[in-house]
Amino acid sequence: MSEKKTVLNYIKVILIILSTFLLCIPSTSFGESLEEKGFKIAARSDRSDTGYGDSKVEMTMILRNAAGDETTRSISFTTLERENEDVGDKSLVLFNTPRDIKGTALLSHAQILEPDNQWLYLPALKRVKRISSSNKSGPFVGSEFAFEDFTASELKKFSYKFLREEPCGKLTCDVLERVPLYKKSGYSKQISWIDQSIFQLRKLEFYDRRGQLLKVLEASDYREYLDGIWRSHRFAMKNVQTKKQTDLIWEDYQFKTGLNDNAFEKGKLSRIR
Numbered sequence: 001m002s003e004k005k006t007v008l009n010y011i012k013v014i015l016i017i018l019s020t021f022l023l024c025i026p027s028t029s030f031g032e033s034l035e036e037k038g039f040k041i042a043a044r045s046d047r048s049d050t051g052y053g054d055s056k057v058e059m060t061m062i063l064r065n066a067a068g069d070e071t072t073r074s075i076s077f078t079t080l081e082r083e084n085e086d087v088g089d090k091s092l093v094l095f096n097t098p099r100d101i102k103g104t105a106l107l108s109h110a111q112i113l114e115p116d117n118q119w120l121y122l123p124a125l126k127r128v129k130r131i132s133s134s135n136k137s138g139p140f141v142g143s144e145f146a147f148e149d150f151t152a153s154e155l156k157k158f159s160y161k162f163l164r165e166e167p168c169g170k171l172t173c174d175v176l177e178r179v180p181l182y183k184k185s186g187y188s189k190q191i192s193w194i195d196q197s198i199f200q201l202r203k204l205e206f207y208d209r210r211g212q213l214l215k216v217l218e219a220s221d222y223r224e225y226l227d228g229i230w231r232s233h234r235f236a237m238k239n240v241q242t243k244k245q246t247d248l249i250w251e252d253y254q255f256k257t258g259l260n261d262n263a264f265e266k267g268k269l270s271r272i273r
Contacts, residue, residue, distance in 0.1 A: 038161045038177070039159075041160075041174045041176060042155060042178065042194070045201065049228075049230060052081055053259075054080045055079045055081075055253060056078050056253075057076075057078075059251070060075070060248070060251070061075055061246060061247070078263065080261065086112060091110070103121070106119070107119045112156050115136070116182075119269060135147065136186065138186075143246040146186055158181055160178050161177045162174065168203065173193040186209065187208065200230050201232075203219070216237070219232040219235055
């Protein structure tokens with residue numbers, strides 16, 4: 001073999017090794033920060049479910065105390081989507097049973113960095129109560145969900161950081177840290193698991209203001225609607241500090257039903273049935 005061919009073969013081997021090495025280097029090594037990668041993954045997940053306009057769904061809430069005793073409530077949940085990511089969605093939670101809280105309603109106008117606007121209608125008192133920004137971390141009607149959990153899914157409410165990817169059940173998930181940017185959150189940070197298949201949230205850890213793990217949300221039973229709109233049919237929120245748990249079971253999703261801003265006005269809360 002000539003010296004020229006030997007040199008060429010040597011160069012080919014070097015190029016193959018170099019190419020293999022470059023393919024193994026994560027994209028963050030080429031200028032994309034962990035924060036940028038985290039935001040990109042979160043944005044892909046958030047934007048994969050846009051375009052539904054509005055939605056209605058029936059929900060069963062099961063409250064379970066540390067001893068395992070259960071209480072069940074039935075709820076109607078409606079949402080109005082805002083296409084602009086700088087404007088939060090609107091939502092209405094209405095309790096249908098049990099009788100003692102029937103007609104109780106929570107109206108939420110999500111904001112991004114400003115405090116969310118939330119009003120609670122209490123039929124027993126026949127009054128509408130505004131939820132103060134300092135009380136958003138409190139439990140919603142005795143459940144393991146806080147008031148802020150009903151509006152905290154907005155993309156730009158958080159800063160993000162990619163941590164790693166790892167198996168989550170039969171899937172592979174991207175694991176992100178997200179830190180609330182809005183004022184008076186009850187959480188210091190959250191860790192989310194987003195699957196790489198349909199880009200949906202599978203697990204979310206909530207850390208209290210002291211940095212201690214407070215509760216864990218697991219989302220399962222995803223089903224597809226409207227050619228690419230995915231919705232979980234079961235949430236399980238476990239409080240690791242109190243050992244209490246609240247399950248949400250979703251049924252009968254409806255989309256693009258014709259709802260508009262008029263259905264989400266504070267002045268109509270007392271007339272909702």
